[in-house]
Amino acid sequence: MRIAVIGDIHRHWDDQDVRLIDREELDLVLFTGDLGGATQRGARAVAASIATLRTPSLVVPGNHDGASLGQLLGEVVHSRPLIRAFAPGHGARSSALQRALGPVPVGAYSLHRFGSLDVLCGRPHSMGGPTLSFEPAMRRSHGISSLEESAQRLRGLVERSEAQDLLILAHNGPAGLGERRDDIWGCDFKKEEGDFGDPDLRAAVDHAHELGRPLRAVVAGHMHTRLRGGGQRRWTLRERGVLYVNAAQVPRHRRGRRHHVLLTLESGHVEAEERWL
Numbered sequence: 073m074r075i076a077v078i079g080d081i082h083r084h085w086d087d088q089d090v091r092l093i094d095r096e097e098l099d100l101v102l103f104t105g106d107l108g109g110a111t112q113r114g115a116r117a118v119a120a121s122i123a124t125l126r127t128p129s130l131v132v133p134g135n136h137d138g139a140s141l142g143q144l145l146g147e148v149v150h151s152r153p154l155i156r157a158f159a160p161g162h163g164a165r166s167s168a169l170q171r172a173l174g175p176v177p178v179g180a181y182s183l184h185r186f187g188s189l190d191v192l193c194g195r196p197h198s199m200g201g202p203t204l205s206f207e208p209a210m211r212r213s214h215g216i217s218s219l220e221e222s223a224q225r226l227r228g229l230v231e232r233s234e235a236q237d238l239l240i241l242a243h244n245g246p247a248g249l250g251e252r253r254d255d256i257w258g259c260d261f262k263k264e265e266g267d268f269g270d271p272d273l274r275a276a277v278d279h280a281h282e283l284g285r286p287l288r289a290v291v292a293g294h295m296h297t298r299l300r301g302g303g304q305r306r307w308t309l310r311e312r313g314v315l316y317v318n319a320a321q322v323p324r325h326r327r328g329r330r331h332h333v334l335l336t337l338e339s340g341h342v343e344a345e346e347r348w349l
């Protein structure tokens with residue numbers, strides 16, 4: 073099985089991407105989210121283009137998908153009043169994005185079967201780190217009001233998966249894979265660095281290990297591979313038989329070429345390679 077992972081798009085997607093990806097004759101295209109930039113208009117144009125892909129596809133929403141500038145600011149400065157004040161409209165904006173994606177499903181706390189592979193979509197809209205992003209919106213749309221509730225939901229999905237192979241798709245990766253700025257989901261925007269992975273996704277991965285589930289890969293983005301202050305983050309890591317991929321090459325259009333990560337899944341083993349079409 074050949075799968076393309078498209079990292080955070082941030083408006084770097086057009087109909088030429090559709091042609092190039094379809095020409096690859098892949099089995100599946102996975103999007104880690106953040107389709108637009110600061111405004112929803114850019115995101116909707118990207119979504120409308122993704123909707124025309126002939127290859128089966130799946131999108132998990134990022135923190136920019138459905139969020140207003142006020143919400144994002146509230147999250148960055150950890151202001152509960154701001155987060156609450158700007159929460160109304162998040163659901164409607166997320167639904168508009170879903171409509172623009174047409175036949176392409178939006179994954180959030182969900183399982184999707186493609187042949188012998190289950191793709192488990194994690195928590196949508198994650199901004200990373202030890203707090204639940206967009207809590208009022210997450211409560212309204214998904215009935216989740218804490219990271220512990222989110223972990224519980226994800227563990228339940230791991231238990232439900234009965235496919236031969238399991239892959240997790242999320243916007244941000246799991247906690248527990250390093251605390252340095254250049255680690256796969258390490259924090260590059262604080263002097264003290266640190267682990268900026270999602271603790272609830274870590275709980276899901278640990279649960280898969282405990283149950284002996286055939287978890288082959290975890291693919292996500294959000295923490296851009298080009299680091300603030302210079303340097304590159306590592307984008308792939310293998311641990312306990314699981315391949316972790318951070319596909320967030322931002323911008324993904326460079327010098328006329330377009331980035332994706334190609335996953336090859338064969339007999340329960342996954343390999344990843346970066347490709348520029």
Ligand SMILES: [Fe+2]
Pocket residue numbers: 080106134135136198199243294295
């Ligand atoms: Fe993001």
